[in-house]
Amino acid sequence: MRWRAPQPIDQRIDELTADARHRVRAGEVEAAWERLGDAHVLSQPWARSHLRVHGSMLGVGWRTRDAGExxxxxxxxxxxVPGSLTGRYPAGNSGRSDVSAFAPVPVREDLADVLANADAEPAAEVLEPSEVRSLYDRLAPVYDLLSSPYGWFGSKGLAEQAIEELRLQPGDTVVDLGTGTGRNLPKLAAAVGQAGTVVGVDLSPGMLERARRRVSAVGSNNVELIEADMAAFDLPSGTDAVVSSYAMEMLPDYDEVIARLAEQLPPGGRIAVNGLRDPERWPEWVVRVGSALSRPFGVSEAYRSLRPWEAIDAHAIDVVYEEAWAGAVYLAAGSAPGQRSGEDVE
Ligand SMILES: C[S@@+](CC[C@H](N)C(=O)[O-])C[C@H]1O[C@@H](n2cnc3c(N)ncnc32)[C@H](O)[C@@H]1O
Known part of the structure; x- marks a missing residue:
């Protein structure tokens, strides 16, 4: 997601805006606008940086009492922000009010070089487990509220379908990986009944605390919550099924993890994963806006290459695959084969 410019460009923008402020104080107003114009050209591809440059320009307009500006x-x-996120900004434009806000201008060579180097910068990385934990600890109090719009658009239906795909029976043991605030837990608890067990696993104590409140509010007393990294989590013995909603695609090692889960489940044990995916049928600018909306949840462009549904296809049998939102959310479910693919029966 193009939010903040890479460090060297961000630093250059900071230097230019600081120099502009200094020049305004020294009465060199035109020179200040030139610095801000350069900062603007450098900032345009990144929403936050772009916004900050226009904030600095507003400051200069205010100081110089320039009503038009x-x-x-x-x-x-x-x-x-919409211009940067959608990539529809007028490249090379100085950002001042004396030129159209929509007219591109040839980018000066020195600035074009700086921008070309930025494109060579490595893409954003996926989050480390400690970063996921602190992000979700901070998000925990507002997670349900912030994520509710996803439910209105059908993601909730897919999560419910994922639970149905587990084909749970009373008395079963089921594990919910990345359980978060425990959205899946009441339904899982009802499906396995008092004789069954539900285990919710999450990295974030803050999210688990919310999950604890949810299950006690609905009176589910067959739920156990465990703070653990699902990348290294071994299923408790006797586990019949595993589900993971909007969490597996945060795991770079998803293939290894799903292969291990399929091995640890009994033959025919079900595994269901649902979550966000790179929507190949969406126009790129809509993907960028969607990616911006998911950013508070730690999902950046770096996650676009993670494809847990392919791991379900590779390591399970009897596979079901569904999509919603024109391919932006998915559900993949399958059964443990009970024997590693490729092993020969003697
Ligand atoms: C977007 S929330 C989804 C929560 C819940 N499943 C739901 O559908 O609302 C992602 C959750 O996955 C958890 N998570 C991400 N990576 C994890 C990991 N490696 N191990 C355990 N939990 C993880 C986060 O802490 C967060 O609670």
Whole structure:
């Protein structure tokens, strides 16, 4: 997700805006605008950086009591973020109100070189487990509220279908990996009944605390919550099924993890994974906006290459695959084969 410019460009933008402030104080207003124009050209591909440059421009307009510039910058503050996120910004434009906010201009060679080097920067990395933990600990109090719009658009239906795909029986033991605030837990608890057991696993104590409150509010007393990294989590013996909703795609080692889960389940034991996926049928600019909306949950462009449903296909049999939102959310479920694929029977 193009939110903040790579460090060297961000630093250059900071230097230019600091120099502009200094020049305004020294009465060199035109020189200040030149610095800000360069900072603007460098910032355009990144929403946050772009917004900050227009904020600095508004500041200069205000200091110089330039009403046209103040009005122009207020408008540009509104269009900067959508422009960067969708990639529809006028490249090379100085960002001042004396030029159209929509007219591209040839990018000066020195600035074009800086931008070309930025494209060579490595892509954003996926989060380390400690980063996931602290992000979700912070998110825990607002997670249900923030994520509720996903439910309105059908992701909830797919998560419920994932639970149905587990084909649970009373008395079963089921594990929910990346259980979060425990959305799946009441349904799982009801499906396995009092004689069964539900185990919710998550890295984040803050999310687990919310899950604990949820299960006690609905009176499910057959649920156990465990703080653990699902990448290294071994299924308790006797586990009949595993589900993971909107969590497996945060795991770079998903293939290894799903292979191990399929080995640890008894033959025919079900595994169901659902979550967000790179929507191949969406226009790129819509993907970027969607990616921006998922950013509070730690999902960046780096996650676009993670494809847990392929691991279900590779390590399970009797596979079911469904999509919603024109391919932006998926459900993949299958049964443990009970024998490693490729092993010969003597
Ligand atoms: C987007 S939330 C989904 C929560 C819940 N399953 C739901 O559908 O609402 C992702 C959850 O996965 C957890 N998570 C991410 N990586 C994890 C890991 N390696 N081990 C355990 N939990 C993890 C996060 O802490 C977070 O609670």
């Amino acid at each position: 103040i009005a122009g910058q207020l408008f540009r503050l509104l269009v900067a």
